[in-house]
Amino acid sequence: xxxxxxxxxxxxxxxxxxxxxxxxxxxxxxxxxxxxxxxxxxxxxxxxxxxxxxxxxxxxxxxxxxxxxxxxxxxxxxxxxxxxxxxxxxxxxxxxxxxxxxxxxxxxxxxxxxxxxxxxxxxxxxxxxxxxxxxxxxxxxxxxxxxxxxxxxxxxxxxxxxxxxxxxxxxxxxxxxxxxxxxxxxxxxxxxxxxxxxxxxxxxxxxxxxxxxxxxxxxxxxxxxxxxxxxxxxxxxxxxxxxxxxxxxxxxxxxxxxxxxxxxxx
Numbered sequence: 001x002x003x004x005x006x007x008x009x010x011x012x013x014x015x016x017x018x019x020x021x022x023x024x025x026x027x028x029x030x031x032x033x034x035x036x037x038x039x040x041x042x043x044x045x046x047x048x049x050x051x052x053x054x055x056x057x058x059x060x061x062x063x064x065x066x067x068x069x070x071x072x073x074x075x076x077x078x079x080x081x082x083x084x085x086x087x088x089x090x091x092x093x094x095x096x097x098x099x100x101x102x103x104x105x106x107x108x109x110x111x112x113x114x115x116x117x118x119x120x121x122x123x124x125x126x127x128x129x130x131x132x133x134x135x136x137x138x139x140x141x142x143x144x145x146x147x148x149x150x151x152x153x154x155x156x157x158x159x160x161x162x163x164x165x166x167x168x169x170x171x172x173x174x175x176x177x178x179x180x181x182x183x184x185x186x187x188x189x190x191x192x193x194x195x196x197x198x199x200x201x202x203x204x205x206x207x208x209x210x211x212x213x214x215x216x217x218x219x220x221x222x223x224x225x226x227x228x229x230x231x232x233x234x235x236x237x238x239x240x241x242x243x244x245x246x247x248x249x250x251x252x253x254x255x256x257x258x259x260x261x262x263x264x265x266x
Contacts, residue, residue: 001021002021002022003019003138004018004021004263005164006019006040006260008040008041009032009256009258010146010219010220010255011222011257012221012223014032014065015219016032016037019116024052025050025052026116026118027055029054029057029146030054030066031060031066033066034069037066040260049074053076053078053079054071055079055118056079056080056088057130057144058130059087059091059127059129060147064088067088067098068096071100071102072099076101077103078103079104079111080104080105081104081120083129084130084131086128107122108121115138116137117136118133118135119133119134119135119136119158121154121158122154123145124149125147125148125195127147132148132159134162140163140266141164142163142164142165143159143161145158145159145166145167147170147195147220148168149193149195149196151196163212163215164214165213165215165216166255167204167217167219168201168218168220169201169221169231169235170195170220170221171190171197171225172225172230173198173199176190176225180224195220198231198234201218202234202235203238205239206242209242215252215253215266216235216252216253221254228256229254232252236252
């Protein structure tokens, strides 16, 4: 069965992704409303009851808003580290706390869930705990690295394995510097436990792209400090400098902040 990918939303105001096949799948994060999740899945012929797990990257509001509802009301197992579970249940934005649906995972310890093998790995960010995911399915590898301030070598080792990579391009450095955010917020975004900017993501890709990488999905774009065309052109220009042809050697997609993408089939 082919692998299917759908971004339900990807941005500073909410993040949620689907990965599955024609019979079942998983969600990565649930930072948008439950109605939006149900509506988008239905529009793409994905029954909610076919979701076999929800995997959370960290405890910030834009990644967990519907996690409690999905877990406790719809009985979808919610997977994350013990610290992230603690952070989620303390969060103001998650009104339904995770109890019976709680499943604890350990970093770098693979979890087999039907035909998926899912490995979490630590990333630098300012949640209570923060992870990315490498998901293997029938010899295909999908990596998620959203919300991270930089890419240390142990993270790069996972990302270089990917056939399909969802990677943060949160802000443009000039837009952030000259924007209206107060200094403390600009500092939080730009430091090593904050977010990746377009140029940083472009440089990482230029130095670490492999021949097996087929798709790059740029995720978690800031509404105030970035623009989809700017993120795309920054990465395209840098990769072109390395002789990498966008559209031929690799596909480059900028995920929409507040709208679903439609399903990609691999």
